[in-house]
Amino acid sequence: MARAHARTAEPSQVDVEALEGDLRAEVDGEVRFDAGTRGAYSTDxxxxxxxxIGVVVPRTVEAGARAVAVCRRHNAPLLSRGGGTSLGGQCTNAAVVLDWSKYCNKLVSVDPRARTCVVEPGIVLDDLNRRLAEHGLKFGPQPATHSHCTIGGMVGNNSCGASAQHYGKTVDNVVRLEILTYDGTRAWVGKWTEEELADRIDAGGDLGALCDRLRRVRDRHAEEIGERYPDIPRRVSGYNLDSLLGAEFDLAGLVVGSEGTLATVLRAEIELVPVVPAAAMLALGYDDIAAAADAVPGILAHCRPMQLEAIGGELVHFMREEGQFLDSVAMLPRGNSWLMVQFGGGTTQEADAQLHALLAALGKSTSDDDVAVSDDPEQEQQMLKAREAGLGVTAHPPDMPESWEGWEDSAVSPNVLGDYLRDLLALFQRYGYERPALYGHFGHGCVHIRMPFRLKSGPGVATFRDFLFSAADLVTSHGGSLSGEHGDGQARGELLQRMFGRSIVTAFEEVKAAFDPRNRMNPGKVVAAHRVDQNLRLGADYRPSTNRAFLGFPDDDGSFAQAASRCVGIGNCRRATGGVMCPSYMVTREEEHSTRGRARLLFEMLQGHPDSPVRDGWRSTAVRDALDLCLACKGCKSDCPVGVDMATYKAEFLAQHYRHRLRPAAHYSLGWLPAIAQLAAAAPHAVNAALRVPVLAEAGKRLAGIAPQRTPPRFAAASFQRQWRHRHGPPPPRPGESNAVVLWPDTFTNHFDPQIARAAVDVLEDAGLRVAVPTQPMCCGLTWLSTGQLGIAKRVLRRTLRLLRPWLESGTPIVGLEPSCAAVFRSDSRELLPHDEDAQRMRDQFVTFAEAIRDRAPGWRPPRVGGRAVVQRHCHQYAVLGFDADTELMRRAGIEADVLDSGCCGLAGNFGFERGHYEVSMACAERVLLPALRVAPDDTAVLADGFSCRTQIEHAERQRHPLHLAELLRCALPSAAAGELGKNRMGGR
Known part of the structure; x- marks a missing residue:
């Protein structure tokens, strides 16, 4: 397929330099026309x-309105964007992007009595609902992207989600909108009677003229609107011309779902609903997905559930294959497809009563093996997570081709859903699209699916196009809608005539002309849409860079390009709270500093599009700058639904970027820390003294690229290995001896905190284990890995594996105390040495301190520590290692642990020490961690197994002395009362 048909759009005639200058001069906001920003916003x-063309991030709604005026003066196309998660292409355009999400996110007012509120367009749904919780209210529609989608984006897309079963679509919950047309008409619009509409038209002005044109469109097409608009719960395709019919002329309803093609929404007044206090969940199993669909009308005949969701057998198969949401899957009853029906009530008893009434009506009971019930909120959320995970789980399934959106949210009446699914499955088979994983909002007849479209070849793209037209005809024949939730954008805009007919599409064009006669608002979407096979992110000319990678990327066929294209734009990395991903976004609110934004830039760099803003490949400063604030926390490795591992991608990029080039000073001073620590061990007192001479210390930090606000940690008077060599006690075990474990002497514990290793030895030995410690210098290679010095990291790791070979061959567990080093052995070693058998043995045998006790000494009773502890979980514990064993060990020791949901501490190894990172580092810590420590009572212990976490806490809260779990347990051992246990055996610190 020729490039002109594959991806190009009409060239812009805008004077970009003059436009940028005027925006900078006149708009209170961040005006960004740089390559990095443009690359990060290149797709949704x-x-x-x-x-x-560029991106404007207005600081106020008025600044956003001013940006529209500047664009109008320059005749520049405009795209108003929320969270950027649209699946139809409506959030990507060769236009000036207005991103409201960073600053224009205020809850302007709340009227609890009227159950309404006024919001700015950039407020995130979950943030809004958290703020409304004090009033016992929330906004009803809840898409799967609720943690990061904005209300403005929901208005633009007419978003729904599972809760729309009970609360309706966004359009059903909007009272008024403050809109601004491209030509400058600004007004609050809502629902008007015919008399009120006539008054506005008679009043004249721009708004009167607009209303008059829209009334004429309505009157001309009213009969056909009534005939052609499907009477189903989930019709999201096309403009809401039906909002202009009936007793009220709902101009706000028309703007909802128009995807930014008609007007810019500046504020919204929305309806709220009471928070339902209690819920109960019923899961029903069926032989196949069509049989589940057949059961929906019968269920709806007997109840009005809060949610009625479906999961197909293939989706569950992918979850099992990928090891995701296994707890959720385990809760499902017998079957190969499932319906999940949720009921709400004022009490648990009320919700349960509705559930049991439905079971009785269906002739079923809780004892049936195809029935599962729960009224536990946590269990219900686990089950619903499996449904919400559909998009991520199906993106890169392990045993089938990559899958893509394109026909991912068609909808029909629930009464014909089963028949539609059987016909749709037959259509898949006809086109050779095998093993579809179907799921969705079956209570509303909305079907979600990602398809194995072959979008990297000309024939594949042609088949993709042909399939979409056939699918459009199929859903129309069933009285359905092309889109039941995600909108049209470019993905379905060209297909609208198949659904509505020429006359209604003409009406869409007339509405568009009334609002936007110059076609500057998100052009090429919905009306006069680009072809469905234009502007493809991949396409027949997809030809990414094939540079040989330093790392193995075993989950992506050894291809860095394939790994970098994992991101499908779901946007979970744009959360403001919860989890670890993505700490730099949480504190900067910058798209470029989200996992998604970085992945987009890597894609741009590797793909080499002629129009790409990233033109300098591995030498790209735009990509380097975007990755500079990546903390390499690995939160995305666990939190990203499609498994993007930006820490690994950053290491590969740095290795390529600085290949045969001088590196930043911090790469030498911090990257070579293990070697420096080994040298410093010869005279630690002298080194510590030198590092604290004011003039010398400041000069040293400048030369080393260290942040001036940081104080280097003190080297121990004697390393743990040195203390071990002078240990008085029984001889250590040999490889293969029973109850033997090897304690890994990581650089940080060994040279800075040897007391932790001593404590660990005492606890492990008290548990009946025999501890061996390697006495030769060795390292996991972490600091070289994190700074992208991958050749050295591999050599260091190979040497370590060689020295540990007897223990590896004997199957002896290797116990780690430092989470970041443990993560290298458990995870990163697979990227560094993907085919090394000793590396595989190490991955199998490496355990954390708590895991060693759980697995090797299950009968040991830990000492009772008691009391409370604030626990900072290291981000690599969260993302790679798991924390269940630690939680259980603390419970058994009587520790009342408050495990903070604080994400990364912000120091993140070398990151927080590097010059230029201090402010972001401390902002990460100030999100949750440091405020929690300030309010914790003095007698509350602070637990942090990670060296970075302890260092960050000590730098910020000097009165707090954080401990490793091993230290806290050792303090409670009977022999520790006299303070002699470790000291007698291995000497002091």
Whole structure:
């Protein structure tokens, strides 16, 4: 397929330099026309890609309105964007992007009595609902992206989600909108009677003229609107012309779902609903997905559930294959497809009563093996997570081709859903699209699916296009909608005539002309849409860079390009709270500093599009700058639904970027820390003294690229290995001896905190284990890995594996105390040495301190520590190692642990020490960790197994002395009362 048909759009005639200058001069906001920003905004969650002219991040709503005026003066196309998660391509355009999400996110007012509130467009749904919780209210519609989608984006897309079963679509919950047209008409619009509409038209002005044109469109097409608009719960395709019919002329309803093609929404007044206090969940199993669909009308005949969701057998198969949401899957009853029906009530008893009434009506009971019930909120959330995970789980399934959106949210009446699914499955088979994983909002007849479209070849793209037209005809024949939730954008805009007919599409064009006669608002979407096979992110000319990678990327066929294209734009990395991903986004609110934004830039760098803003490949400063604030916390490795591992991608990029080039000073001073520590061990007192001479210390930090606000940690008077060599006690075990474990002497514990290793030895030996410690210098290679010095990291790791070979061959567990080093052995070693058998043995045998006790000494009773502890979980514990064993060990020791949901501490190894990172580092710590420590009572212990976490806490809260779990347990051992246990055996610190 020729490039002109594959991805190009009409060239812009805008004077970009003059436009940028005027925006900078006149708009209170961040005006960004740089390559990095443009690359980060080049696509959304769809198959489409268009590089923006530039991005404006207004600080106020008025500044956003001013930006529209400047664009109007320059005749520049405009795209108003929320969270950027659209699946139809409506959030990517060769336009000026207005991103409201960073600053224009205020809850302007709340009227609890009227159950309404006024919000700015950039407020995130979950943030809004958290703020409304004090009033016992929330906004009803809840898409799967609720943690990061914005209300403005929901208005633009007419978003729904599972809760729309009970609360309706966004359009059903909007009272008024403050809109601004491209030509400058600004007004609050809502629902008007015919008399009120006539008054506004008679009043004249721009708004009166607009209303008059829209009334004429309505009157001309009213009869056909009534005939052609499907009477189903989930019709999201096309403009809401039906909002202009009936007793009230709902101009706000028309703007909802128009995807930014008609007007910019500046504020919204929305309806709220009471928070339902209690819920109960019923899961029903069926032989196949069509049989589950057949059961929906019968269920709806007997109840009005809060949610009625479906999961197909293939989706569950993918979850099992990928090891995701296994707890959720385990809760499902017998079957190969499932319906999940949720009931709400004022009490648990009320919700349960509705559940049991439905079971009785269906002739079923809780004892049936195809029935599972729960009224436990946590269990219900676990089950619903499996449904919400559909998009991520199906993106890169392990045993089938990559899958893509494109026909991912068609909808029909629930009464014909089963028949539609059987016909749709037959259509898949006809086109050779095998093993579809179907799921969705079956109570509303909405079907979600990602398809194995072959979008990297000309024939594959042609088949993709042909399939979409056939699918459009199929859903129309069943009285359905092309889209039941995600909107049209470019993915379905060209297909609208198949659904509505020429006359209604003409009406869409007339509405568009009334609002936007110059076609500057998100052009090429919905009306006069680009072809479905234009502007493809991949396409027949997809030809990414094939540079040989330093790392193995075993989950992506050894291809860094394939790994970098994992991101499908879901946007979970744009959360403001919860989990670890993505700490730099949480504190900067910058798209470029989200996992998604970085992945987009890597894609741009590798793909080499002629119009790409990233033109300098591995030498790209735009990519380097975007990755500079990546903390390499690995939160994305666990939190990203599609398994993007930006820490690994950053290491590969740094290795390529600085290949045969001088590196930043911190790469030498911090990257070579293990070697420096080994040298410092010869005279630690002298080194510590030198590092604290004011003039010398400041000069040293400048030369080393260290942040001036940081104080280097003190080297121990004697390393743990040195103390071990002078240990008085029984001889250590040999490889293969029973109850033997090897304690890994990581650089940080060994040279800075040897007391932790001593404590660990005492606890492990008290548990009946025999401890061996390697006495030769060795390292996991972490600091070289994190600074992208991958050749050295591999050599260091190979040497370590060689020295540990007897223990590896004997199957002896290797116990780690430092989470970041443990993560290298458990995870990163697979990237560094993917085919090394000793590395595989190490991955199998390496355990954390708590895991060693759990697995090797299950009968040991830990000493009773008691009391409370604030626990900072290291981000690598969260993302790679798991924390269940630690939680259980603390419970058994009587520790009342408050495990903070604080994400990364912000120091993150070398990151927080590097010059230029201090402010971001401390902002990460100030999110949750440091405020929690300040309010914790003085007698509350502070637990932090990670050296970085302890260092960050000590730098910020000097009155707090954080401990490793091994230290806290050792303090409670009977022999520790006299303080002699470790000291007698291995000497002092």
């Amino acid at each position: 969650a769809s198959n489409y890609r268009q590089v923006p």
